[in-house]
Amino acid sequence: MRRVAVTGLGVVAPNGIGKEDFWDACVEGRSGVGPITTFDASSFPIKIAGEVKNFDPSPFIPDSMRKSLKVMGRAARFGVGASGLALQDSGISMENENPERVGVVVGTGLVPVDMAEIMPMLSRVMQEDGSFDLNKLDPNTASPMFPLWLLKYLPNMVSAHISMMFNAQGPNSTVTTACVAGTQAVGEGYRLVARGEADVIIAGGSDSRLDPLLLMAYTSLGTLSRCCDLPPEAVSRPFDRLRDGFVLGEGAGMLVLEDYDRARKRGAKIYAEVMGFGSSFDAYSIIKPDPDGRGAVRAIKSALDEARVDPSEVGYINAHGTSTRLNDQMETVAVKKVFGSGARKLPISSIKSMIGHSIAASGAIEAVALAMTLSENVVPPTINLRNPDPNCDLDCIPLNARDYAPRIALSTSFGFGGQNGALVMKAA
Template identity: 40%
Template structure:
């Protein structure tokens, strides 16, 4: 019998709130955490807004040595892992270290640390040949993204499989999917899974400016992220992390763990089409959705809520609207859909894990977060996108999707505990 993976712990560091409850309070209230960038001077850039985390590493429990050693992305991940482990109650259980795994996602690794060090080593870009002697002792770690996963493994004492999953903006979904597979195949009993990114730096702003993907709506930062709205003009960058504790279901039930939900399906596809472009028919995302549902023989009508990628770009929002219709048929028009990027921005690789964490909390509390700032719906985005205000809604099955540069399309299906009796196909 295939082992089944459940979520027993949730840790979140997100714009507008550090900690699981603070993050959920923001999402369920429909507030936005988007503002003018304060982490660096954004004046030279086309897009000068972002969703920043008000994060004090010392207040979050990190030691001066940890703060000195770790990039901001690693700090986020470690703080999330601590909260998730505490929430799960697994720390007091006799789980062998070699049966504990880490699956962490990140799209851009230690961007902030690398840029800060380059500025110093190159004398603010004036020297072509950099002087390595001015680098911090941990510079090599910034250059190797897997150190993010290693920091989490050190924190939780994981001696089983440890991996860094980097698949662009689907990294946060794919890392959790990898963790689920480790549980199902019997390679681990507990997996610390999630993703982190802290990309808010001048190089990131310049890159997205160059392709005009981010919003130029600098005069109204609070309402700049507008997924599915007729007047949307690009996404808002964000930062943050989320980490889940995944356990084998039977073991979690034996110890009386609180179970937020079960991850019953996961699939990914690539469009093999364009680095940033999307085909309007949404076929690849639709195939990922159908595959994830087919794994547990779920009919599309079983889906009660969709957490959309909802980046707020013209092509993405229309692409996934088409994907929902293609994969779910007429039922797509009956399902509430929302994008939390309207409130916490797009934290690249981290956002998929933040969205899965939000889905777990939505299942637990039976509340659908809203799509903030959706005042003028795009006629081409004609589904129920839960505008402005959260909605109490009966949910047994939730779908979360992600879309990333490079053509990555991922879909994950979560279910309320006991709602989906199944054998995987």
């Protein structure tokens, strides 16, 4: 097994686009949560989100591929942009690479259907009773849809577009394990490099669910915060006694994972070394985490075992920390079970307090933050943590960042259905 270095970081997040802006915002405790602007949410009970604003992926799209923008959903655009930023940061020039040794692994999920786009198409064939009559169409027209419409909504299109834009012809896969997808994509990418199946993997997650139908669905599920009386930036409050749900977010985080020896030979900046990945499944409930944290414990222990790291060596945890009552309490239980008497002294924080929950992208954005923590020796805070929950009695770094230099750190992710994932990284 080869060592695996993180040599490039790219982020498209609600509180910052690009590694520098994102990290400065995280350290300063600046939130990217605000009123929804991508559609009219005035009639919705939930009117806020962690929304990415003013992002343009076109600098990373070759002139010969400009038409691809027509079939790129929001997640694909974020993914291409974050990948371009990560490659740029790594110093890798794809013109000098063997494209068959460069791969892409992306975590993503549900792709919102643009109702404003589809309703005019459906109206051409819809009858008064709601059924469809294709005889209304011109006999020479096979469909009322734009021929490539479907390609905008296939989950694998995110990794496909990234590979096309940067000519990455090696291993390519899409991970759709809900809120764990970004973490799992980085873990799977790490293993591809470690096993020698690729020299470079662009790995991470990209997701966007800021859509009227999906906002209604998450609202109906009861997972979103309804603290409408608070300023938007104060609503996401992991581990706080008054938390009542997460804030829906969006964005992308991409990491360039590279053979460690190769990275050193070419003089690359190494942010961190990926040491291990673990995953598990609760088999408990499709909507609730196991309150005893058994699946989470297995995932964390599996990652530590692969990394050959003792729990006592871990100096920081970038938590899943969604700001829901059940998740934050379960995560606290799991940390105590893995780290025992050292759990209460172990610094832990959640950047979801600043960017909301970007679902399939969340673990990847948090992996970027983990690598930056190890590189910059500062731990981002859990903002809005003003009323600590006695059931979440860990060192959750409330309100302000902390100068601290952990040698080894952990990132955790837990998702609907019972998915669990964990990543271990070490300072370079």
